[in-house]
Amino acid sequence: MAKEHEFEFFGPWLGPLGIVFGLPFVCYAAAVGSALGRLPDVPTIMGAVAKGWRPTLGTVAALAGWMAVTACLHVALPGQICEGAVLASGKRLTYKLNGFRLLMLVYPTIFYLAFFTPYLDLAWVHDHWLSILSTSILLSFALSLALYIASRREGTLLATGGQTGHLFYDFFIGAELNPRIGSFDLKEFCELYPGLIGWAIINLAMAHKQLQVLGRVTNSMVLVNAFQLLYVVDGLWFERSILTTMDITTDGFGFMLVFGDLTWVPFIYSLQARYLASNPQDLSLTYSALVMALNVLGYAAFRGANSQKDQFRRDPQGPSVRHLKTLKTESGRQLIVSSWWGTARHINYTGDWLMGLAWCMACGFSSIVPYFYAVYFATLLVHRDIRDGQNCQLKYGSDWKKYCSIVPYRFIPYVY
């Protein structure tokens, strides 16, 4: 029964209800605030949304078309075939990974058509933002519902946290672990293809809008596009490493991830570019260099730590990782206690957040709106660090305590 299970997010109702209904509202607020360049009050948000929220045939066709194009390309293009982590059933699923190829095909094509030909008015995305957003929210609800219903089939492998029996909570947190249509893995696809690549395309659309209105693209817009494209390219180039993240190995595919992948990432992570489309900023050379340095620093910690762990988990005797100091655990696995992983237990999160801060800073300091991302992301990472700590405590028992005493800081050495 529901009572015997542990509920994340403050119980079966409070957090889940807040997320299911609160986050779509935050998306609308961010849409209005980024256009105005200030924090909007509720009547202003409601007024703007009332005027422009309705999905149209055009926005439904655009979004459905985008999902269909990415899905077809994922199926049609060749890709690396990789095995995922071992499941509770003892089996491993195979995944086809071709996100980087897909990006390399789609992004330059759209860039060329929008900026060098009259055939693609990409700024349309900017002008129909609220309507596209509503379409995406509705799609997220519909897909989550379909996934929940499908998870009730006989013999589906359910996520540990998504089988409480509490209907709303399971719908929210995700019941089925790896929903698939044949060999097409819906969770891996949604996490890396339409939303993540869509984010990079949306950024281009915002630059296109700026070009239409201003007659040029500002250096801040170029920086935001370049930084975030690097982030997307990195995610797709290292697509394989997603197969060992808790999203794929542990969490079910429900509203939280569906909405996160298909709506939150493209519509919130593009906040800076959308802000700059309506509030252009010209940055000095020195300031631009500072922001670039912060992005490089963040990227070094993010990529350095993630790759180090990845290589170590694949082959602890590999030439680039065999020198690392480790703690041997009773489970037979080792934990790295030197180099990146000796500085703080989640130095990769710190690097990720620093990059996010650089994206916000590229928008200058005239408005707090673009900084919403840094605040949101800090909250997500703190929560994720706690969840991962709990998982590791279960996996490694007293060895995890030992590890925490050797590497006492979570994010920033000597601070936190």
Ligand SMILES: NC(=O)C1=CN([C@@H]2O[C@H](COP(=O)(O)OP(=O)(O)OC[C@H]3O[C@@H](n4cnc5c(N)ncnc54)[C@H](OP(=O)(O)O)[C@@H]3O)[C@@H](O)[C@H]2O)C=CC1
């Ligand atoms: N942009 C965004 O919105 C988001 C980005 N991310 C990014 O995704 C990346 C992956 O994040 P995530 O999967 O959450 O977490 P991590 O990459 O930090 O993986 C955590 C796992 O790594 C292993 N591990 C932890 N410490 C050590 C150690 N010292 N030595 C060896 N292995 C260790 C443990 O698993 P085991 O021991 O079983 O291998 C642990 O469960 C991060 O860089 C994060 O910033 C994440 C969420 C959202």
Ligand SMILES: CC(C)=CCC[C@@H](C)[C@H]1CC=C2C3=C(CC[C@@]21C)[C@@]1(C)CC[C@H](O)C(C)(C)[C@@H]1CC3
């Ligand atoms: C507020 C809300 C609904 C949160 C849901 C969380 C999701 C937005 C994030 C959970 C884990 C994510 C990851 C990425 C994007 C955001 C979500 C989906 C990621 C794909 C971004 C690119 C990175 O390189 C990554 C591949 C490491 C990363 C994986 C986790």
